[in-house]
Amino acid sequence: MQGVNIAVVGATGLVGTVFLSILEERHFPARSLKLFASARSAGKRVPVGDRTYVVEEVTGAESFRGMDIVFISADTGVSKRLAPLAVQAGAVVIDDSSAFRMEPDVPLVVPEVNAADLRGHRGIIAIPNCSTTPLVMVLHALRQAAAIERVVAATYQSVSGTGRAAVEELMEQSRAALEGRDIAPKAYLHPIAFNVLPQIDDFLENGYTKEEWKMVTETRKILHLPDLALSATCVRVPVKVCHSEAVQVELSKPVSPEEARALLAKMPGVRVLDEPERNEYPMPRLLAGTDNVYVGRIRKDASHPRGLAMWVVADNLRKGAALNAIQIAEELIKQGAFQAKSASTGSARAV
């Protein structure tokens, strides 16, 4: 295996920018790298490692010719338009958007949980929503002890989950509010500074929002539990990076908090941070920029004999998006997915 040719669509976005730095941190075996964004960014120069790349606009399938993997991190419309072109050009697409997640022939993957689902993909692989990923990692650890019967989750999602424009809006609105000025909201329907918004995405007929329903359907798909009872309330909070979740889990038999801590500590990609006597627990300000899913406040659910309650925090830009996509690519490489293609071409260059 001599390295792979990769393209990143959405390279100038919040996730795209983090993605490029994780490629470097992990010495991802990229033989070549192409960066794409919208026409607004075409010609922009982006440093990656010791090289500078010029951002291009996608002109058609020919933009992806020779690529092994195309990472798409833009929006649903862009993914729907460009993913088929990349597949047509012979690449595997790893897509961050919700465009393909629930399609039956598209694996929806968190490598620590269901890497085996990658086998037999038909060219497009999706990553889950940034609130689903931490949840399934925690549930997967717990189900080693007992079956998961019901889950209730409330999220506290940071503005970076909405992209660069929303982060700028939180900063500007916060400054304006402190100065006694009002700024009309653009990224959200209501002001986000000094507020919490109990609506992420549009409402569905069943009273849930699309974001909440994504957590339900994606969790069921990843865990292969099509009937899992799950109720979510998704809330946007004025935090820059990291999504937090209050999670209650009902299991098929009682699992003690000590047993749960041991299972979570053993789970790859999960860390237990649970020292209530020292007031230590996961918090976004502490954990932004980290790669693991952190779990604390683990306790017996006082309202249910087989219930556990806990608090979960993860960096939505890293494990919630860019890192998960890169780990999928690493897994594909490990499975030998690009060996035949790479045999005839040049040497690897770690960006």
Ligand SMILES: NC(=O)c1ccc[n+]([C@@H]2O[C@H](COP(=O)([O-])OP(=O)(O)OC[C@H]3O[C@@H](n4cnc5c(N)ncnc54)[C@H](OP(=O)(O)O)[C@@H]3O)[C@@H](O)[C@H]2O)c1
């Ligand atoms: N943010 C998160 O926590 C998170 C987590 C999981 C999944 N995701 C998903 O990841 C994707 C990107 O999110 P983000 O937060 O990085 O958004 P963002 O900061 O708004 O960045 C969007 C990126 O898409 C590019 N883009 C827009 N229109 C394009 C077009 N027509 N062709 C090619 N590129 C285009 C933008 O380029 P310009 O700079 O030129 O406008 C920019 O690079 C979304 O699908 C989102 O749902 C995000």
